[in-house]
Amino acid sequence: MPELPEVETVKTVLKRRIQGLKIHDIDVYYEKMMDEDKRQILIGQTIHDLKRYGKYIVFILDSCVLISHLRMEGRYFFKEPNEPVLKHEHIVFQLSDGLSLRYHDTRKFGTFEIRDLDHYLTVPPLNQLAKEPFDIDPNAFYKTLKHKHKAIKTALLDQSIIAGIGNIYADEILFACKIHPLRMTDQIKKSEANQIVQEGIRILNHAILAGGTTIRTYVSELGVSGRFQLQLMVHQREGEACYVCGTTILREVINGRSSFYCKTCQKR
DNA sequence: AACGAAACCTGCGCGC
DNA sequence: TGCGCGCAGGTTTCGT
CATH class of the missing domain: 1.10.8.50 (Helicase, Ruva Protein; domain 3)
Incomplete structure (x- = not known):
């Protein structure tokens, strides 16, 4: 769905709302999008920063990064934890401020990858990425x-x-x-x-x-x-x-x- | 190296 | 109303 400008907007809004918060728990409703191993790694980590590279959003955590790609129809919503989980909400992050961040994706094309904090830029998928129009020579x-x-x-x-x-x-x-x-x-x-x-x-x-x-x-x-x-x-x-x-x-x-x-x- | 088709998924609008 | 088809702001993979 989104191209660079949309992803930039999403990143900016997310950063403003969740920077400094801790991931208390994660509910996964579509296993293929995030398996149990990934879930366990992410729980308990603090979100220190958010960055964008091309169409990727990167959550900077304690010891690793979470790389999110929205593909065609991925979206994030903030909701109260007790609100019913909708059909296309596949991942729900319970955050330390009491709100839940929900990943919604009708076509389930979106991806979540975990990489090492030290060299996530030198391994796939981000090492394949060229520069953006803003930075390219x-x-x-x-x-x-x-x-x-x-x-x-x-x-x-x-x-x-x-x-x-x-x-x-x-x-x-x-x-x-x-x-x-x-x-x-x-x-x-x-x-x-x-x-x-x-x-x-x-x-x-x-x-x-x-x-x-x-x-x-x-x-x-x-x-x-x-x-x-x-x-x-x-x-x-x-x-x-x-x-x-x-x-x-x-x-x-x-x-x-x-x-x-x-x-x-x-x-x- | 480049191209095409298929795959990953679901929903919508359209013509019949 | 139902059905089949084409289409969707992305990316990867596999065969030619």
Whole structure:
């Protein structure tokens, strides 16, 4: 479900609420998501900090880290412990402030991994992660693209090439850069690689800001979903008129994912 | 190295 | 109302 901006919003809200709290107990309702061994390791540990790497949320604990990935539909909610556990609430963390933090995931795609505090960045999954648009060196990014031969849309979704971009923002970034999603990476010019990074930063920042303004609403009513409304230029707009030139927006499956683009604005 | 298909899951909207 | 299909903001795995 979420891309970098949504995950950033979720992390920020979680951090504000649970930093310094202790995990008193954990109820697991879907074993595949967290087995008994993991549960035992986590119980009793204090949550010292929360960080985000790409689309991963990392809980910094006493002796290890808990790495959470929301995949398509993961969400966190805060509830009173006595409230009934819903169908899609798979993990319930009982915290030392008396509240319960609940992990809700309709499709059960989300993952929880435990890693050593000392080198969690040097082992999977985080060691596979490239830098985010905010941190990546545009020159290095350009060189990476030049040495590969795949559709740029596919490359933007590859977290080992650039981290944090998902299907929606990949389409939006390519539209902003006037680049056709099927253009091959080795055909991307240096100036265009630079533009992808700059537009990536702009669009993600805009989305994070939009998420930030609605944090209060989400916490009180929907839990921490990190979702928000952002004006989309092409994504999910098949058959509608391009806001720039009026051409009908097309949809094409690339790398197994729906891709939306304007064939007039975006050069192949 | 790159691509496609399938897998992991569930729910929703659509056409018939 | 029910059924089958396609689709969903992610990632991994396996075969070609």
